[in-house]
Amino acid sequence: MSSQNLKKTDVIFGLCHTTDVEHMLPGGVCKTNEEKFVVLKEVIKKDPQEIINEIIDSGLKGRGGAGFPTGLKWKFASLSPEPEKYVICNADEGEPGTFKDRDILLKVPAKVFAGMTMCAYCIKAKNGYLYLRGEYKFMVPELRKVLDSFHETIKKLGYDFHIDILLGSGAYVCGEETALMESMEGHRGEARNKPPFPTVEGFRNKPTVINNVETFVNVTMIQKFGVEEFKKLGTQDSRGSKVFSVSGDTPKPGVYELELGMKLSDFVDEYGDGDTKAVQVGGASGFCVPRKKFNDTIIGFEGIPTGGSMMLFNSSRSMYNVLTNYLEFFAEESCGQCTPCRVGCQQLIRGVRAVKCGLRSPDYLDDLLKLTASMKLTAKCGLGQSVANSFSSIVSNFKEEMIY
Amino acid sequence: MIENLTKKYGKSREALIPILQAIVEKESYLSEEAMNEVAKKLDISAAQVYGTASFYSFLDTEPRGKYVIRVCKSIIAEMKGKKEIIKTLENLLKIKVGQTTPDNLFSLLETNDIGWSDQEPSMLINEKPYTNLTPEKTISIINEYRK
């Protein structure tokens, strides 16, 4: 069954052309390197302020999960008079159920590097880094090849910007922007206090723009097609399209690009197996939506925002198993720096197990819900703060499964 | 070797993790001697080197085999038959998760999501991903490494 309301797009992966999106400019497939970076060539003739204003006007929000307006982030970094600034592409992609950045980097890496260069041009940075999760080390030889020809092209254009690849070492929390910078500086990946934000004090304490892989590609495509074309996709609050990682109980797991602002029920019609009980939107740190709410749930910044992880569960699955798997994940990946998260994650695991085996009464779940609410307020970084999302949405929607 | 690595990556604190990653790539893990030597070369304390290494799951400070197998244990992997893959590997290698074969060829570990939820069950052997695993496929992959 194919949903009529789901709008498939091909902005991110389409080479220089688009498929379903007829109103976007035709272009043909790029073959040579010069062609790949042809947009870039035009962009670095423009006034940086104009580019930043275009990105702000486009309404583009970060695709890594938090959804901060990309143009504003660039503007803040551009305002600093500091001569040394950095651009970082966050390719740590550690959220369970996410794999879209993998495909973007495998299929259209040139678009990522072009977007990073546009950012460098806007904020006046000379160095950029691709922080690639250690699990994706297998991609490095191919990425280096693309980078080599990229650096060649850049030189021909008479522009000075260099991108290096740095590898992670298997720590989910390093996807958090300040933990990532700590790791790049050779330290344990422990999140920093914010403020100061990275646009003020980031890598090496210098102004830094850090964006998700997909965010940079969107910038490249906005520069290619123009702001107005980009704004035709999505909704008022959620401009553009999004690359989704679809997994779990689905006949067609994979990477799909869809317009933002879709109804979850339309998504399930297309990707479900006919027996979908729940969808976990946004990975372990996201929200679990039960079947009865599919119709009222919008995927986008006006509803549930997501980095793109969509895990489908059918009625044969135990949501208790899903929850404990997530909790174990958080407990293992907590950096241990702050007490609410370090102790809280352990308490939650012990708590749900105690309720399940009858050592504690079902009312104890309410205490655990309060614990996650306080973690949301007091944990130092997004890891500890977001445990509440999956915990409360699973426990409140599937309470019977937690008890019996 | 560490001499060469400091030539390549420098001696600043920022060089620490790339150096440790390169040692792990060569020797599968970080021995105490290796960590001490890195500390000396970068002029930081051994505790700082150890403290940093121990934070990262891929910077092993325990001896590991030549091939480190990391099986994904995400909820999706679990739903798609991860348990069977672990059982297959345990029987084949005659070790349990967390252990290394006596000939030091294989270590068997579990790890969090490795970015292949669309093709579970999956595993990494050193840096190479293997996906859509079945018990038969797993056996033939391991046999290739044994050759």
Ligand SMILES: Cc1cc2nc3c(=O)[nH]c(=O)nc-3n(C[C@H](O)[C@H](O)[C@H](O)COP(=O)(O)O)c2cc1C
């Ligand atoms: C625990 C944790 C893990 C994160 N992992 C990632 C990641 O793998 N990739 C990513 O782009 N952002 C990740 N983020 C979000 C980043 O901190 C940051 O907001 C993002 O890179 C900004 O880019 P964007 O505005 O383009 O989304 C993570 C955040 C937290 C709290």
Ligand code: SF4
């Ligand atoms: S919330 Fe968790 S991961 Fe974040 S700083 Fe605190 S302990 Fe570390």
